[in-house]
Amino acid sequence: xxxxxxxLEFQQAQQVxxxxxxxxxxxxxxxxxxxxxxxxxxxxxxxxxxxxPGDVRHVLLSHIHLDHAGAAGWWAQQGxxxxxxxxGAPHLVDPSKLLASAQRIYGDRMDSLWGEILPAPSExxxxxxxxxxIDAGGLGFVAIETPGHARHHHAYALGDVAFVGDxxxxxxxxxxxxxxxxxxxxxxxxxxxxxxxxxxxKKFATVYRTHFGPSSEVSSEADRLAGILDxxxxxxxxxxxxxLGREEMLTTFEGWVRGRLSEAGADDExxxxxxxxxxxxxxxxxxxxxxRKRVDRA
Numbered sequence: 560x561x562x563x564x565x566x567l568e569f570q571q572a573q574q575v576x577x578x579x580x581x582x583x584x585x586x587x588x589x590x591x592x593x594x595x596x597x598x599x600x601x602x603x604x605x606x607x608x609x610x611x612p613g614d615v616r617h618v619l620l621s622h623i624h625l626d627h628a629g630a631a632g633w634w635a636q637q638g639x640x641x642x643x644x645x646x647g648a649p650h651l652v653d654p655s656k657l658l659a660s661a662q663r664i665y666g667d668r669m670d671s672l673w674g675e676i677l678p679a680p681s682e683x684x685x686x687x688x689x690x691x692x693i694d695a696g697g698l699g700f701v702a703i704e705t706p707g708h709a710r711h712h713h714a715y716a717l718g719d720v721a722f723v724g725d726x727x728x729x730x731x732x733x734x735x736x737x738x739x740x741x742x743x744x745x746x747x748x749x750x751x752x753x754x755x756x757x758x759x760x761k762k763f764a765t766v767y768r769t770h771f772g773p774s775s776e777v778s779s780e781a782d783r784l785a786g787i788l789d790x791x792x793x794x795x796x797x798x799x800x801x802x803l804g805r806e807e808m809l810t811t812f813e814g815w816v817r818g819r820l821s822e823a824g825a826d827d828e829x830x831x832x833x834x835x836x837x838x839x840x841x842x843x844x845x846x847x848x849x850x851r852k853r854v855d856r857a
Contacts, residue, residue: 560718563579563580563608564579565579565605566600566604569835569836570835575836576594576626576769577591578592579767585696585697586616587610588695589639590715590722590767594625594626595630595676596673597630598630601630613638616696617639617696618631618635618640618641619642619643619693619722620643621712621713621715621769623650623657624709625661625672628643628647632651632654632677632679635651636677640683641679641685642687642693642700643685643686644687644702644711648685652679652680653678654678687713688704689703698717700717701716703715703721707747707748707753707754708724708751709725712724712725712754720764721761721763722766722767723766724768725740726754726755727758727774727780727784728784729771729837730774731770731825731832731833736820737784737787738833740837741846742842744845746842746849751788755782755785792849795808795812799847799851809839813839820833
């Protein structure tokens with residue numbers, strides 16, 4: 560099975576966002592589109608493998624966050640069929656709520672970060688449930704429900720490999736650190752740990768992270784990420800208990816994460832790459848929301 564890793568060069572950075580190109584008997588398949596801002600890089604990467612946009616008839620998305628799926632509408636408008644979690648499908652057809660939410664967060668950085676976000680024709684979007692088999696390009700992908708980072712998250716199994724989106728965290732090549740992307744509003748500690756048990760139980764030989772690339776250390780990394788989930792969520796919980804303001808909370812969290820990255824051997828360049836792909840403010844906001852929801856339900 561041929562799998563090509565396409566570096567989308569997000570924000571002119573190397574190896575932070577990937578798409579994956581697979582070749583089945585019936586043509587190429589794309590897993591993840593990346594944002595609209597990296598569309599030209601993706602088209603160039605495909606061309607280097609002899610693939611034109613019109614050749615891509617099937618696109619699988621782990622979830623609809625803009626770094627994974629922002630260009631999905633463009634591909635749908637070119638005639639590709641898009642496969643996505645049922646919770647995410649309506650937001651590809653009508654991205655207005657998704658865009659309004661992102662605009663509140665990113666403001667005048669929206670265009671430079673994410674580029675143009677186009678609606679997908681409804682007939683080009685296929686919602687797939689847990690355990691469903693997707694016949695794409697002559698390849699049989701199995702959708703696996705993998706919430707925790709987001710409720711609308713799938714991994715896709717293909718034989719003994721899986722494309723796991725954000726479900727196995729972030730690992731920048733050249734570092735052993737597993738970073739935790741925990742943006743609001745759907746981060747959930749307990750659910751994510753259950754997802755890791757599911758993925759570990761599948762005994763995959765290799766997982767492919769969108770951020771970034773393959774790993775064959777599936778069981779050990781699932782165990783490590785479960786520990787990092789507990790540790791990171793617990794640390795932010797102490798900041799909530801101290802009733803810090805957001806800016807003080809963010810500064811404290813950034814220092815803590817940098818310390819952990821240093822302990823893991825990450826150099827300054829990789830520290831910056833982790834920040835590019837996983838802004839600390841997003842994770843602070845997501846984990847704080849998680850804790851406050853628990854208090855509200857108590």
